[in-house]
Amino acid sequence: MADAAGLLRGAGARFREAGLDTPDLDARLLLAECLGLEPGILAANAHVLVPDEAQARFAQWVDRRLAREPVYRIVGRRPFYEHDFLLSPGTLEPRSDTEILVDAARRELDAVLRRRRAARFCDIGTGTGAIAVSLLALFPAATGIAVDISDDALATAGENARRAGVADRLALRRSDYLAGVDGPLELVLSNPPYIPSSQIASLAPEVRGHDPRLALDGGPDGLDAYRAIAAQAPRVLTEDGALLLEIGAGQGPDVRAIVCEGHRFVFEGATRDLGGIERVLRFRRVSRA
Ligand SMILES: C[S@@+](CC[C@H](N)C(=O)[O-])C[C@H]1O[C@@H](n2cnc3c(N)ncnc32)[C@H](O)[C@@H]1O
Structure with missing residues (x-):
């Protein structure tokens, strides 16, 4: 199992390279959703281990974000x-x-x-x-x-x-x-x-x-x-x-x-x-x- 901090660093770097406006925030919002955590809680507990299933979903979501799908469309709802x-097409x-x-x-x-x-x-x-x-x-x-x-x-x-x-x-x-x-x-x-x-x-x-x-x-x-x-x-x-x-x-x-x-x-x-x-x-x- 990888820890959250490493996954966040990796995704943030790819998002930054792709020119996204808010790379680290996007990574945090997506990983928090995969883990069922509030983004603020994840930020304060970046050492948590990410189960394989959540990691696989996060990898797919990172690819979707790199294809310029908005974070909240990926998650399916927005505050x-x-x-x-809930969002729909x-x-x-x-x-x-x-x-x-x-x-x-x-x-x-x-x-x-x-x-x-x-x-x-x-x-x-x-x-x-x-x-x-x-x-x-x-x-x-x-x-x-x-x-x-x-x-x-x-x-x-x-x-x-x-x-x-x-x-x-x-x-x-x-x-x-x-x-x-x-x-x-x-x-x-x-x-x-x-x-x-x-x-x-x-x-x-x-x-x-x-x-x-x-x-x-x-x-x-x-x-x-x-x-x-x-x-x-x-x-x-x-x-x-x-x-x-x-x-x-x-x-x-x-x-x-x-x-x-x-x-x-x-x-x-x-x-x-x-x-x-x-x-x-x-x-x-x-x-x-
Ligand atoms: C800018 S969005 C606003 C959505 C939502 N009120 C918001 O602020 O997030 C405009 C909305 O107007 C709807 N719309 C477009 N043409 C319309 C029409 N002729 N009569 C009624 N609604 C229309 C669209 O389907 C869309 O949901």
């Missing part, structure tokens, strides 16, 4: 906010930037539930269900609708909701954005596909090879989803309902213009990510005079 989310791997959207929605639902006994929201393009499930776990008085155009994503979101114990408060709906959704809703939120079609081929191999195109492709200028959501959301939102949108780098001015055109929404503010990039925009529904 997000306070839960682990039809789901985007949830990103930590999207936790900013959950934080913004959390403030919104908190305010709604101080005024009312219940709140209802819709998460458009739910993928793994990471956003909707995280919110339902935080707010037992909330109910949600999780929309996606992908049946595979909806099945995975349903399983993730069941694992988190919130499935009874989440309705799964196959719909083209909000076309099949009825109000009234206090909150609509989305991390929609927002990469311009022409940029997809130049994304990192981990992204273009493993995240589904449906989850990435925002049309010629990356803004198709925002146009659809801005047109549909007034119909389902309450008069003072909120619309929260995650955006790509530099898309703020265009998305503000799209949503506020027609005077059905006012822009209330943006939240930036740790890199200082505008990541989430908050709009408020206003009734037409």
